[in-house]
Each structure stands twice: as C-alpha cells, then as structure tokens.
Amino acid sequence: MNFTQPQYRSLVRGPFGWLLNACLVLAVVFLLCPIVIVTIISFSADAYLRFPPSGYSFRWYENFLSGDPSWMAASNKSFAAATLTAVVTVVLAIPTALALVRSRIRGKGWLELVMLAPLLISPMISAIALYGWIAAFGFVGTMAGLVAGHIVLALPYAILNVAISAKALDPRLEQAASSLGARNSQVFRRVTLPLLAPGIIAAGFFAFLTSFDDVIVSLFLSGREPTLQKRMWDEIRLEISPTVASASTLLIFLTIAVFLAIALVRRSSEKAS
C-alpha cells in the first residue's frame, strides 16, 4: 500500500522521510492523547484525579447530571446562549458575506479588516471593552450582553464560511431566475439561500461551538448564573476536580457530533449539485 502521491515518493524515502513520518505520527498522538485520557478518566471511581484510575464508575457523570445542580443549570444556560448566538450570527453573516464577495466598493480592504479584527485582537481585550461598554448601559449580566460578546467572536468565522459558499455560487443562476420573472425576494429565498445552505449551516454550527466553548467573554458577561465554561473554569482554578472531566468528555462528543453533522450536510449538498 502506498500512501504518498507519486511526485513526492522520492522525497519521502530515506532519513528525511522517516523524520516526516515520525512527526506526523507524533502529531496525531499529541493531538489526540489528551482527549482520550480525559475521556478515560471521566469514568474514574477515584475521589481525585489519578491515572490510570483504580476503578471505573459513572459517579462523576452522576455528579454532573444530578449531584450538584449548578452543572446542569450552567449547561442549560450555555445551550440557550449558543443557540441564540448561532441564529443571530447567521442572520448577520449572510448579507455581509454576499457584500464582501460581490460588491466592488472603494475601501473594501478596510471593511475586510474590521471583519477580521476580532480574530486578531485578544479576546480578553474585546471582552473587557464590551463589559465596560455594556455596564455603562446597564446590560451587564443579561443574556443579551453575553450573546453580543459571543457574536463578536463568532461573526468573522461565520462570514468566512458563508463567503466561501457565496464565491462558488454562479450569479447567472440568480440572473436566470430574475429573467424568468422572479421578484428579488423570491430569487433570494428560492435560489440564493438554498445554494448558500452548506456554508450557512456550517457557519451556524461553528457559531454555536464558539459560544459554547467561550471562557473569556463568559468570565465578564455571564452574570449571576455561570455558563458551563465559566463553571468549569471556576472549578479548575480552585482544584482539579474529576467532575470537569465528565463535563469535558460530554463537550468533546458534542463537538464530534457537530462535525459529523456538518460533514453530512456538505456531502448531501455535493451529491445534490
């Protein structure tokens, strides 16, 4: 069996090839190992973190799901915030992505820069700034404030995802629909949106994850009742509790599920076109 493309085969022979292979294998182990270990340890029966565990049980899942009610309350809050973030982010991202891909106005480079900036500037700065801003208007601790912070972090990536779909979209399809007498709103709803769907769905899921996984904004804006990440953060800062391992494992599998969902959507849309 040969894994390598023909033009590279001579390159990956010999010691250099060994080095490359070693790097790749180590990288995969390095990236996956911690995740696997957290999953294993979440089933530990021990009172504190120890690897390998001396026995296995569901006690930390029980603690997460029913033992200490603050965990489920935090999960629910995160779910609600992430859902809102996903919906609003997508609504904002669609027109922006279309404008970014299609309009040819002066100063577009600067507009792009604004869109990109939340990715480059430390989220700590964005979070503190928004915290001060929202406090001045008396919105601190509200769901709206928290979600606004999450949208700022999620929007650049969502715009990018929709923009990739928008670039692949052939404008002649819309022109054809128009020339056949469709109104603009019809064209948008019946032609543009469905063709952007894979990008939109990916954007929505990623925005969901961005919100669900955020620590920094939650640190300042989650209010009385913490989000799941804030709850985990508090726990981790005080001591390394095994309940966090069970919460982490659930988060890991949520992420994998979201990824599978995106992959399925992409595949079905590729088949369709």
Add this chain to the structure above:
Amino acid sequence: MTSESDRSRRDVLILGAATALVGAGLAGPAAAELKTVVYNNSGGASADAARAAWGGLMRDRASSNLLVTAPASVARLKAMIQARNVEWDVAELVSQEHKQAIRESMLQKLDLSVIDLSHTPDDCKDEYSVVYALYSTAMAYSSKIAAAKRPGSWAEFWDVAKFPGRRALRNHPVDNLEFALLADGVPKDKIYPIDFDRAFASLDRIKKHIAVWWRDGSQPAQMLIDGEVDFTSGWHGRFFALAQKGETGFGVQWNQAMLKRSWVGVPQGAKNPREAMQLISFMIDPTASAKYAEGIGYICCDARANNHLPENVRPWVMSNPAIAELTVSANEQWWLDNGELAQRKWNDWIVT
C-alpha cells in the same frame, strides 16, 4: 441547478436543525422554580461544607437553591456594584475586607428581624456583617519527617540548615509578611505596624528555598501527602477535611498560626436580600454552624456552637482555648490601610 425537491429537503434540514437547537435551549430553564441564592466564598472544601450544612435549610425554609461560587474577593464585589451587576446575594469577606466593604458602602444593613445576633460577641459583629468562620493559616509538616526535625516556629521554618526539607508558602503577602517578621525575631505583639523593609528582607532569605508558591487552598495538604514538599503554610480547614477522610500523611503546628476571621454580608444591589439574610441566620446558628465545622473545621463566634460539635472535631476549631493561646491574631485594620500597597510590593518582589 437544484430541483424543487432538493430545495425543500434543504429547507427541512435547516428548519430541523434550528428547531432542535432552540428546543434544546429552551427546555432547560423552565424546570427551575426555586429561587437561586448565590453565596460566594473561598470555594473547594468550604463550598462543599456550605452546601452540606446550609443547602437543605435554604431549600426547606427559604425555598431557594443555594449556588456556591468562588473565589471570595472584595475587589470583584466592588467592580460588580459599580457595574450594577451584583451576582452575589451573600458575600464572604475575609478579614479586613469587611471593613473595606463597609467603608465603601458595599453592604446592606443586617436585618435583625431575621438574624439573631444576641449570642454573637461584640467583636464578631457590626451593623453590616458578622463573623461566620474562625480559621487559621497554620504551618503543617509531612508525617515522614521525624518529630525532632519538624519546625516549631516560623524562625525554625526559616532555618533551612537545622530543618532541611522542601518548603512551600502561599503566593500572597497576607500572613507571609507576619511569618517573615516572626521568623526575624519580632515578638508577636509587636508585629503591627508591619515594617515592609524588614519583612521583605526576611523573605529574601527564604525565597530561594521555597519549592512551591501555592495558589489554591487544596494544594498544601495534597503536596504533603504526595511528598512534593515537607513543610508548608496552609488554611487549617483543608488539613482538617483531609484528616477527616483518614489521611495521616501530615500534621499541623498550631504555634504561631495566624488567627483569622471570615465575615459575611449582603451586598448592595443583591437580587434576593431576604433569602440572603435567612442564609446568614443559618450560618451563625449554633447547630448549623457546628454542621459546617464538621466539613471544614471553621466555626462561628457563638460559644453555644461548640456544644454541638462531635468529639473528633473539637481539637480542630479555633474556639478551642488550647489552640487559641498559641495563635497570633491578624490585625484587620492594618491590612485595611496597607493591603493594596503590600500587594503591589509583593507582586514586584515575587516576579524578580
């Protein structure tokens, strides 16, 4: 171009995903009918003890879920009040912090129709706050070290030649400045006002022998058990909690422990002041306070609480006269006036 059926299939997909998400998000909060009362304290074992001692009382008598958050910080409280976003209903205020909170009008007056202060000594209460926990920062040693080789005072802790071993201290000026002066031979009634130069000069001598500057309260006992260090400072409740679980890897030296008081109050702008007052009344209730002591070894000032203590907890509480006479009382007023300066000097000292 996509066919009509493809398009509607996609519509269904998007709609389905959106409803699933919204449904899942909304399903949660509806379940909560009880009020949530947020009590912010130092976390860890003290949070567990608080839930065990007062969680049931709050549910039964105040129709509330007790949510314990951490860590305790008067600075955070002040920031919350300024931002008009007070997340805590009851705030733990360690030592001088309660004085700062009162000075800066952060607290509501205690509701004496709910809280009975008649059995609390005068030095443990004021109009706005009350001591709910007497505790200490004590020296502890690994049981593996022979009795003759365990330091009996801070001067001996500083004496690395006579008492060899790996050492740990907390990464914070509080208590450490006092320990440094005691180590330098200052008598315990002459510590305050603290002479910064003398204290940091004394700390300079021990600095390179400190293997770990601990950050969270669970570290000291764990490090002793694991053999990571031989001597450390630590909050006595953390040693107590592990000793109760049958851990024998460490012992506590009460001599020259810093005796501290932890206060509670209800912040201005708290969302549930009534339930907060109820919680405080439980915190200084003799039976409930003794129950709290069973979890963490901290007890309120009401002497009646001692009557409810199990035998094995008595040797661990600061109301025990045999311990009290060995300890050094922290000066809350000095720390109120100098805490910020001390912290700044510490931050600069520790990073170099």
Add this chain to the structure above:
Amino acid sequence: MVRRWFWIPGLGFLVLFFLLPVGAFLLQSVLDPGPTFMHFERLFEGRAFWVSLGNTFRISITVTLICAVIGFLIALRIATLQRPYANALLVLIVMTVWISLLVRNYAWMVLLGREGIISTSLVALGIFERKTSLLFNEAAVVLGMVHVLIPYMIIPTYAAVQAIDPALLRACDSLGARPAQVFSRVLLPLSLPGLATGCLLVFTLSLGFYVTPAILGGRGQTTLTMLMEIEVNEQLNWGFAAAHAAVLIAITAVLFFAYRSKFGMDRLWGQEL
C-alpha cells in the same frame, strides 16, 4: 444580487459591539479620570509590566518557533499524502481546533499533574524519586499552547505546499536532486508565504492568550492579559488596564500591517474573496 445595505447588519453590529467598545476602552488609558498620561507612566515605570511583557514575548516566540518547525514538517508530510488520507487527517486536525480550549488545557492538567500518567510513569521508570507535579511552569504553558495553536500553522502551510506545481518536483526527480536539496531549494522557499501566515496567526494569538498561562503557568508566566484581567476585576483600574491593552494592540497592529504589506490579506482569509 447584492445591495448596498448588505454591509449594514454585520458591520453595524461590529461597530456597535466591537469597534466602539474597544475604542472607548482604549481612550480610558489617557482620559481616566481626566486627560492624563499617568497610566502609561505607571505602566512603563513598574517592574511588573516589563516582566510580564517579557514573559508574554518569550512564551509567544517559543510557541511560534516550535509550531513553525514541527507544523511545517507535519504539513509537508500531509501534503505529500494521497488526497483521501490527507483529507482525513486535515479533518481530524481541524476538529481538534473546535474542541473547547479549556477542555484541552484541562487535559494537560490531568496528564501533567502529580497523579498524572507522566509523573507516575517517570517514577515507575526510576527517573523521578517521587511523584511530582509538572504543572505551573513554562514548559507546561508552552506545551498547552502548542497543542492548541499548531493547527493554525499546519493549515496555511499545508495550503502553500499543496499548491506547488507537481511538474517542478518531477523536474527535480529527473535531474536527480537529493531530498535535502528538493526541500531546501524548492519546498521551503515556495511554502514561505504559508509559513509566514502561520507564524502571524500563532504569534498574535499567543500574545493575547489568557486561559493557558493562567491555568498551566506559575509565577514566572504572568502575561499581559492576566495583568489586565486583575486590573479590571480586582483593582478596578480601567485606565491602567487600557494602557496594557493599548500596548498589546499596538504590537499586534505592527505585526499585522507588516505582514499585509508583504503578503496581502488573501491567505489570512484562507482564500481570495
């Protein structure tokens, strides 16, 4: 189909919840309480700032260098694989990016802790005398950050390597070039722009990191973002925190514009928009 107003929702949101808040926050560095340079004077005079600026740079540079070397080798190996294998690996790598950062850092706390697998195996092998925590030091922070950031190096570098014309490599082959020569004369120079993109991303993200140094680091790893958080949440000194933020943004901006003038924006977005 695109209308002028398409810019408005996305941009408007970012102006309202990102640009204005960050602007207002930064202004506090010279306007809190009145017009003043006191915060910057205090900043540049205090030892804590210089030490933590040094920490921030030292950690960021170490992380970037490690990511660049290892990330490039990994990207090179992936790019030389047959497409299906390469795609599978890329999906895996991208997926780890979406697993909560807190979870991945927590995993390292589990691995490196006193009772973790590394400490216990080193004791079993007789290398360590007793179980020791490997946490709260610079190595732990660097490890945690490389784990989080290496995908940001792999992806753009992969794109660059993958875009190299196969004919070039066939030419090398037929001329009898050794792997080392192919690497140094063809592969490395042609992937430099991708490597530069990766370095910019990894370095700027490192500068703004908070979670990893805060939970895996010790007293020697206090970073600028950690000082900022304390100034806001505990000292309530917004002007002073803003001075820290201004320094951080200024550094990021210099790096970004230097990069943009040399390489343009397209690679940063992942493609031309």
